[in-house]
Amino acid sequence: MNDMDKKSILVCCGPGCLSDNSDEVLANFKQKLQGQDIDIKAVVKGTGCQGLCEMGPLVRILPQDILYCKVRAADVDEIIEKTIIGNDIVERLLYHDTDSKKGVVSSNQIDFYRGQKKIALRNVGLIDPKNIDDYIAQDGYSALKKVLTQESREYAIDEIERSGLRGRGGAGFPTGIKWRQCAEFEEKPKYVICNGDEGDPGAFMDRSIIEGDPHSVIEGMTICAYAIGANNGFMYIRDEYFLAISNMTHALKQARASGFLGKNILGSGFDFDIEIVRGGGAFVCGESTALIASIEGRVGEPRAKYIHSNEQGLWYKPTVLNNVETWANVPFIINQGAERFGKIGTKKSKGTKVFSLVGKVKNTGLIEVPMGMPLRQIIFDIGGGINGNRKFKAVQTGGPSGGCIPEDHLDINVDFDSLAEAGSMMGSGGMIVMDDRSCMVDVARYYLNFLSGESCGKCIPCREGIKRMLEILNDICCGKGREGDLELLMEIAETVEEASLCGLGKTAPNPVITTLRYFKDEYIAHIKEKRCPAGVCRELTSYHIDQELCRGCGLCSKQCPQDAIAKRDKYFAIDESLCVKCGSCIDTCRFDAIKVGGRISCK
Amino acid sequence: MQIVIDGKTCDAKRGEFLLDIAKRNGIDIPTLCHLDALPGEGNCRMCIVEVLERGRSRVVTSCIYPVKRPVEVLTNTPKIIKMRKTLVMLLASRVPENDMIYQLCEQYDVKPPMRFTKDPTEECILCRLCVRACEEIKLNAISTVNRGITKKISTPFDEPSDTCIGCGACAYVCPTNAIKIHDKNGKRYMWNKSFELLKCEKCGEYFTTRENFEYVNKQLECKEPKILCDKCKKTQAQENLRDIFSTYEM
Numbered sequence: 039m040n041d042m043d044k045k046s047i048l049v050c051c052g053p054g055c056l057s058d059n060s061d062e063v064l065a066n067f068k069q070k071l072q073g074q075d076i077d078i079k080a081v082v083k084g085t086g087c088q089g090l091c092e093m094g095p096l097v098r099i100l101p102q103d104i105l106y107c108k109v110r111a112a113d114v115d116e117i118i119e120k121t122i123i124g125n126d127i128v129e130r131l132l133y134h135d136t137d138s139k140k141g142v143v144s145s146n147q148i149d150f151y152r153g154q155k156k157i158a159l160r161n162v163g164l165i166d167p168k169n170i171d172d173y174i175a176q177d178g179y180s181a182l183k184k185v186l187t188q189e190s191r192e193y194a195i196d197e198i199e200r201s202g203l204r205g206r207g208g209a210g211f212p213t214g215i216k217w218r219q220c221a222e223f224e225e226k227p228k229y230v231i232c233n234g235d236e237g238d239p240g241a242f243m244d245r246s247i248i249e250g251d252p253h254s255v256i257e258g259m260t261i262c263a264y265a266i267g268a269n270n271g272f273m274y275i276r277d278e279y280f281l282a283i284s285n286m287t288h289a290l291k292q293a294r295a296s297g298f299l300g301k302n303i304l305g306s307g308f309d310f311d312i313e314i315v316r317g318g319g320a321f322v323c324g325e326s327t328a329l330i331a332s333i334e335g336r337v338g339e340p341r342a343k344y345i346h347s348n349e350q351g352l353w354y355k356p357t358v359l360n361n362v363e364t365w366a367n368v369p370f371i372i373n374q375g376a377e378r379f380g381k382i383g384t385k386k387s388k389g390t391k392v393f394s395l396v397g398k399v400k401n402t403g404l405i406e407v408p409m410g411m412p413l414r415q416i417i418f419d420i421g422g423g424i425n426g427n428r429k430f431k432a433v434q435t436g437g438p439s440g441g442c443i444p445e446d447h448l449d450i451n452v453d454f455d456s457l458a459e460a461g462s463m464m465g466s467g468g469m470i471v472m473d474d475r476s477c478m479v480d481v482a483r484y485y486l487n488f489l490s491g492e493s494c495g496k497c498i499p500c501r502e503g504i505k506r507m508l509e510i511l512n513d514i515c516c517g518k519g520r521e522g523d524l525e526l527l528m529e530i531a532e533t534v535e536e537a538s539l540c541g542l543g544k545t546a547p548n549p550v551i552t553t554l555r556y557f558k559d560e561y562i563a564h565i566k567e568k569r570c571p572a573g574v575c576r577e578l579t580s581y582h583i584d585q586e587l588c589r590g591c592g593l594c595s596k597q598c599p600q601d602a603i604a605k606r607d608k609y610f611a612i613d614e615s616l617c618v619k620c621g622s623c624i625d626t627c628r629f630d631a632i633k634v635g636g637r638i639s640c641k
Numbered sequence: 642m643q644i645v646i647d648g649k650t651c652d653a654k655r656g657e658f659l660l661d662i663a664k665r666n667g668i669d670i671p672t673l674c675h676l677d678a679l680p681g682e683g684n685c686r687m688c689i690v691e692v693l694e695r696g697r698s699r700v701v702t703s704c705i706y707p708v709k710r711p712v713e714v715l716t717n718t719p720k721i722i723k724m725r726k727t728l729v730m731l732l733a734s735r736v737p738e739n740d741m742i743y744q745l746c747e748q749y750d751v752k753p754p755m756r757f758t759k760d761p762t763e764e765c766i767l768c769r770l771c772v773r774a775c776e777e778i779k780l781n782a783i784s785t786v787n788r789g790i791t792k793k794i795s796t797p798f799d800e801p802s803d804t805c806i807g808c809g810a811c812a813y814v815c816p817t818n819a820i821k822i823h824d825k826n827g828k829r830y831m832w833n834k835s836f837e838l839l840k841c842e843k844c845g846e847y848f849t850t851r852e853n854f855e856y857v858n859k860q861l862e863c864k865e866p867k868i869l870c871d872k873c874k875k876t877q878a879q880e881n882l883r884d885i886f887s888t889y890e891m
C-alpha cells in the first residue's frame with residue numbers, strides 16, 4: 039500500500055471546536071485506531087481551525103474530502119466503521135444545506151467554503167501544527183530556501199513590494215516599503231517583530247494562524263530578517279492564548295532542530311532566532327509603539343510615531359513589525375511570485391483577507407476571501423444570511439473602533455479603501471453582523487465603554503473625550519438624552535479623532551460617527567420620543583401584545599423566563615413590572631403579535 | 642534649514658522640535674504638559690498645530706514633532722482653535738473648580754456644558770509632569786496607575802510611599818496646583834505621608850523636610866551640612882566670598 043491510499047482524518051482543534059470538546063473526538067480516534075488489529079490505512083491529525091465553527095466539532099476526511107459536523111466522541115466508532123474501513127458516508131453527520139435541506143458531502147460544495155480563497159490560511163485546518171514535516175510537505179520552508187540559497191536579500195524585498203501586500207493588522211501600510219526602508223538604515227542590530235496581540239474582543243484570526251500553522255509565520259519572519267539584516271526576532275502573543283503559545287514554542291524548537299532557525303541557517307551563514315514574548319492582554323498593547331514598549335519591559339503605552347519604528351523601533355533600533363497574517367502571506371508570495379499574488383484582489387488592495395465572521399449570521403466562523411468581495415456576498419453567501427431569517431441591520435467591521443455599515447452600503451467591495459470611505463475600517467478583520475434587534479445607540483455605547491477601559495489614558499482628547507461621549511450615550515440609552523447632545527457628540531468626536539496621539543484615540547469615535555451618520559433617526563427616537571426602536575434599551579422599551587393579532591396560543595407565556603405573561607380574559611398580556619425585555623416572547627410568537635413600544639410614562 | 646511658522650521664516654535644525662523653534666522666534670503656542678526641563682510628554686495636546694506639506698495639511702503635536710524637511714506651519718487656524726476649545730471644554734469638565742483651567746476657559750471663550758457630571762474635588766489633569774519630576778530626582782515615589790478613564794496619579798497601592806522625601810518637586814511643576822502641600826506645626830503632609838520640617842539655623846524659618854535635606858546632602862556627598870534655607874545659604878555664600886576677597890585685598 040502506498041501513502042496515497044491512506045486516509046487522513048483531520049479533527050479540528052481550533053478555538054471553537056475545542057470548546058465543544060473536539061479534543062475528546064481526537065483522543066477517541068487515536069485510541070480506537072491504535073487498538074484496531076485490522077490494517078487500517080488512516081492517519082489522525084488534530085488541526086487548526088477549519089473555519090465553519092458554527093457546525094463544530096468538525097472532522098474532515100481526505101482524500102475523499104468528506105466533512106462531518108457536530109461530531110461527538112460517541113460518533114467515532116460509526117465513522118471508523120462506515121467511512122474509514124468501509125467507503126460509506128454517515129449521512130446524519132453531514133452538513134445540511136440551509137435551503138434544500140440536503141446533506142452535502144464535501145466542503146467545496148458548501149456555500150460557506152465555496153467563495154473563499156486561502157492564502158494566509160492555506161495550511162490552517164489541513165496540517166498538524168505540531169509536525170514540521172506536515173508543513174514541509176506543503177512546500178513549507180521552500181520560500182526560505184529559495185531566498186537564502188538561490189536569490190538575494192534584494193529579491194525578497196522586491197517581490198514583497200511588487201506583490202502589493204499591505205499590512206493585515208490594521209493600517210494597511212505597504213509591507214514591501216516598510217521592509218525596504220528598514221533595510222536601508224545602517225544602524226545595527228535590527229529587529230523583526232510579529233504582532234500577535236489580537237486584542238479585539240471576539241477576534242480569532244491571528245490566534246488561528248499561530249495555532250494552526252505556526253511555521254508559516256516563522257518562515258515569513260525569517261525571510262524578512264534575512265532581507266533587512268536582522269538576527270533577532272520577537273513573537274508577541276497575548277497571554278491568554280495558551281494553545282498558540284504552546285504550538286509556537288514547539289514549532290520554534292522544531293525549526294531550530296531542522297536548521298531553519300538559529301546559527302548558520304541552511305548553511306548560508308545567516309543567523310536568526312525568535313523569542314516568544316507573552317503579552318499582558320491590554321488592547322492598546324497591540325498598537326505598534328505600545329507593543330514595542332511592552333517588549334522593552336516598559337508600560338505598554340503608545341508614543342508619537344513621527345519617527346517610524348523602521349528607523350527607531352525596539353530599543354530605538356531599526357525594526358520591522360508586522361501582523362501575524364501579514365507574515366503568513368510572505369512564504370506564499372515568494373513561492374508563487376508577486377504576479378500571481380497581485381492578480382488576486384483589487385487595484386490597491388492585493389491578495390486576500392481573513393475575517394472572523396460572527397454575530398447574527400447562520401455560518402459563523404473563520405473565513406478568508408479575496409479582497410474586493412462585496413460585503414453582501416460575505417454575509418449572505420458565505421455567512422448564509424441572518425439567523426432566523428430576520429432582517430439585516432448593520433455589520434461592524436474593524437474591531438471595537440471600527441464602524442457600523444448599513445444595508446444600503448452592503449454592495450461595497452471589501453478592501454482597505456472602500457471600508458474607510460464608508461466610515462469604517464479593515465482593522466485586523468473582525469466582522470460582527472447585527473440584525474434588526476440591535477439598537478445602534480446601544481452598540482456605539484458598548485464599544486465606547488470597551489474603549490474607555492482600554493485607552494491607555496495618557497492623552498486628554500482620548501481619555502476625557504471617550505469618557506464624555508460615553509456619558510452622553512449612557513444618558514441617551516436610559517432616556518436622559520437632551521437637546522444638543524448629538525452636536526456635542528460630534529464636536530467631541532472630531533477633536534478626539536484629530537488630536538489624539540495614537541491610533542486608538544484616532545479611531546475611537548468611529549462607532550459614534552458611523553451610527554450617527556447611518557442611524558441618526560434612532561438617536562432622535564431615543565432623545566425626543568424616549569423610545570428605543572429596536573427594543574433594547576430597557577428604560578425606553580415596553581412590550582405589549584397586540585390583541586388583534588394574538589391567537590391565544592400561550593407559547594410566549596411558557597417561554598418567558600420572568601413569568602411575566604399571563605392570560606387575562608381571552609388574551610395574553612405582559613406585566614410590565616416583571617418584564618426584563620429579553621425578547622424571547624418576540625422570538626417565539628408565530629403571529630407577530632408582540633409589539634415594542636417606547637417608555638411607559640407612569641414608571 | 643528654514644521653516645515658515647505663521648508666515649515668519651525661522652531657522653531650524655533637522656530633528657529640532659517645532660515648539661522649540663516657535664518659542665525661539667517669539668511665536669506663542671499654548672502648552673500644559675511641557676516644561677523646558679521636562680519635555681516630551683505630548684499628553685495635553687494643547688500645542689497642536691497644522692503642518693502643510695506637499696499640499697496636504699496635517700495636525701501634529703508641536704512639542705514632540707521633529708522637523709525633518711522645510712515645511713510650513715500654522716499655529717492658529719480656525720480648525721486648531723476649535724480643537725483647543727474642545728480640549729479646554731473637556732478639561733474644564735474634568736476639573737470644574739480649578740482656577741488655572743477657569744482662566745483658560747475665559748481666554749478661549751469656552752463655556753463648559755452643564756450636562757456632564759462633575760467632581761468638584763478633582764484638580765489633576767494627568768499631564769504627568771509631577772511623575773516626570775519625581776523620576777528625574779530618581780525617587781519614583783509616584784506614578785500613573787490604571788488605564789483608560791480611571792487613570793490617576795498615585796503612590797504605589799495608594800499607600801504612603803517609601804521613597805517620597807516630601808521635597809515638593811511634584812507640586813512645584815504642577816500646572817494646575819493640584820498637588821497640595823500642608824505645612825503645619827513643624828510638619829509637612831503630602832501624598833498621605835507626614836514629614837518633619839527643619840528650621841533654618843540662621844533665620845529660624847521652616848524650609849524643608851528632614852528627609853529631603855538628608856537626601857540632597859547624600860547626593861552631594863556633603864558630610865556635615867549646615868541646616869540653612871536657600872536664602873540664608875546665599876547670604877552665607879556671599880559673606881564667604883566677601884571674606885575671601887578681603888583677604889586678597891590685604
Ligand SMILES: Cc1cc2nc3c(=O)[nH]c(=O)nc-3n(C[C@H](O)[C@H](O)[C@H](O)COP(=O)(O)O)c2cc1C
Nearest residue numbers: 205206207233236237324325326360361364541542
Ligand atoms: C489600539 C490599536 C490596537 C492594535 N492592535 C493590533 C493587534 O492586535 N494586532 C496587530 O497586528 N495590529 C494591531 N494594531 C496595528 C499595529 O499598530 C500595527 O499597525 C500593525 O501591527 C503593523 O503590522 P502590519 O503592517 O502587518 O499590519 C493596533 C493598532 C491600534 C491603534
Ligand code: SF4
Nearest residue numbers: 494496497500540543
Ligand atoms: S490616543 Fe488614547 S490610547 Fe493612544 S496614547 Fe492617547 S490616551 Fe493612549
Ligand code: FES
Nearest residue numbers: 672683685686704
Ligand atoms: S505641550 Fe505638547 S502635548 Fe502638552
